[in-house]
Amino acid sequence: MKLGYFPGCTLKTNAKHFEDSAMQVMELLGQPLEEMENWICCGTVFSMTTDDLMLQLASIRNLLRAENQGYDELVTLCSMCYNTLKRAKEFILNDEENLRKVNDFMYREEAKFKGTTDVVHLLSILKDRITFDEIKNKVTKPLTDLKIGAYYGCLLVRPKELAIDDFEDPTIMEELVDTLGGEGVVFPYRLECCGAYQTVTEKDVTVKRTYEIINSARNAGCEALITSCPLCAFNLDQRQKETSEEFLEFSTMPVFYFTELMAIALGLKWNKDWKKLHYINPVPLLKEKGLI
Numbered sequence: 001m002k003l004g005y006f007p008g009c010t011l012k013t014n015a016k017h018f019e020d021s022a023m024q025v026m027e028l029l030g031q032p033l034e035e036m037e038n039w040i041c042c043g044t045v046f047s048m049t050t051d052d053l054m055l056q057l058a059s060i061r062n063l064l065r066a067e068n069q070g071y072d073e074l075v076t077l078c079s080m081c082y083n084t085l086k087r088a089k090e091f092i093l094n095d096e097e098n099l100r101k102v103n104d105f106m107y108r109e110e111a112k113f114k115g116t117t118d119v120v121h122l123l124s125i126l127k128d129r130i131t132f133d134e135i136k137n138k139v140t141k142p143l144t145d146l147k148i149g150a151y152y153g154c155l156l157v158r159p160k161e162l163a164i165d166d167f168e169d170p171t172i173m174e175e176l177v178d179t180l181g182g183e184g185v186v187f188p189y190r191l192e193c194c195g196a197y198q199t200v201t202e203k204d205v206t207v208k209r210t211y212e213i214i215n216s217a218r219n220a221g222c223e224a225l226i227t228s229c230p231l232c233a234f235n236l237d238q239r240q241k242e243t244s245e246e247f248l249e250f251s252t253m254p255v256f257y258f259t260e261l262m263a264i265a266l267g268l269k270w271n272k273d274w275k276k277l278h279y280i281n282p283v284p285l286l287k288e289k290g291l292i
Contacts, residue, residue, distance in 0.1 A: 002034035003125065004071030004117075006062060008081040009041050010230040015078070017274035018230065021259040022077050022122060024268050029130050029138065033075060036066050045080065045197075046087040053101055059088035060102050064110060066117040073118045075125060077259070079229035083155035086119040086162050121156065121164050123172050123228065123258070132179040140267035142181020146289050148261070149187045149222035150174050151213065153194055153232045173226060173258060180265035187220035189213045194235040203239075207246050210239045214253050224285060226258040233257065238279045254282035264291050 003026070011019040026033050039062055047055035063085060066074045076082040092098050093115045103112045126135065150173030160167035170191075174184025192213060195206030213236060217225055227233050237255040244250050255278070264270055270292040275283055286292045 002032050004066055004069070004074045005033035005035050006039055006042070006066070006074050006076050006081060006085065007035060008039075008076065008078045011077060014277060015230040015233065015257070017271070017277045018077055018228075018233075018257040018259060020271060021257065021263040021268075021274070025259050025262045025266060026122075028266055028268065029135065031125065031130060036062075036069055036071065036074065038065055042081045042084045043088070044084065046084045046091075050091075053098060053105070056088045056092060056098075056102065057105055059085045060092055060113055061106065063089055063115070063117050063119070064106065064113045067114060068111055071117050073120050075120050075122055077122050077228060077257075079121070079153060079155040079227075080231060082119060082121045082164075083158075083162065087159075089115055089119060090162070121228070123156075123176070124164050126176065127172055132175060135176075135262075135266075136179045139179070139181055139265050141265055141291060143177070143261060143265050143291065144181055144289070146182040146261075146285075146291070147185050147221050147223045148177045148182050148256075149185045149217040149220065149225045150177065150190060150258075151194075151217075151225045151227045151232060151236065151255075152191050153227065153229050154191075154196070155229060157191065173228075176258060177226070177261075180261060182261070182265075185217070185220050185222045187217045187222060189216035194229075194232045196231060196235075199231075199235050199239065203242065204246075206235045206239050207242045210236055210243045211247050211250060214240070214243070214250070218251065218253060222253070224254045224256060224282070226256050226261060228258055240280055252280045254278065254280045254285050256282060 043058035157163040177184035
């Protein structure tokens with residue numbers, strides 16, 4: 001059985017290593033991802049303006065197309081896509097008037113939106129469908145001695161009604177790290193916002209956030225971070241350049257997508273092209289640990 005998959009925009013460009021590694025991992029685990037047809041941007045972020053339905057249309061149109069393509073579930077890798085799609089669905093379905101108005105905006109040839117497709121994050125599929133025990137059985141190159149901090153950010157566990165795990169103390173990514181043979185390290189700033197889109201207009205805010213988050217992880221003993229949000233990955237990885245310039249005592253740290261480390265642990269070959277999409281080169285750490 002193939003799982004319907006919504007990639008979103010960034011996974012086709014700056015986060016291509018996220019998509020590539022996830023596709024390979026899921027194929028190996030016997031649950032390949034099938035990209036839905038004719039998808040569009042999710043809208044990037046859930047609108048906080050409750051009376052402007054136009055800002056919900058992109059998400060609802062994607063979910064309607066997934067319904068029409070016969071998907072009961074739509075899997076996302078990106079935390080932001082997960083949050084945006086799922087919140088838009090709940091917002092529209094909980095108000096009959098909004099549902100009617102949104103359907104009036106849709107193309108005439110499209111069926112009416114019913115909300116029958118569930119939005120699921122890949123981490124939930126790994127834990128609840130495939131199970132971590134099954135994944136552990138397939139590990140051929142354990143992440144031995146690698147201390148990894150799981151950075152959740154905002155959108156996997158907020159609001160609590162949509163959280164994929166305990167919204168105050170999630171453990172799903174640390175459990176995955178432990179499953180892969182590494183050591184999942186809990187650190188204080190793992191649920192703090194990375195600065196999000198302030199990276200565009202208020203770069204100094206995200207530079208300070210990067211400094212605080214990376215230092216929080218390092219002080220807890222982390223050697224690397226994992227995440228599932230391309231915007232978080234950009235701020236915590238690419239912004240280390242400016243962070244190093246602003247804070248001379250700052251020490252850099254590699255940032256991975258969780259599927260990259262899964263690919264290594266499951267015996268898939270490290271793709272040299274993935275290195276090009278990291279600002280902080282992860283190869284020295286991986287070689288030090290005997291993983292590549």
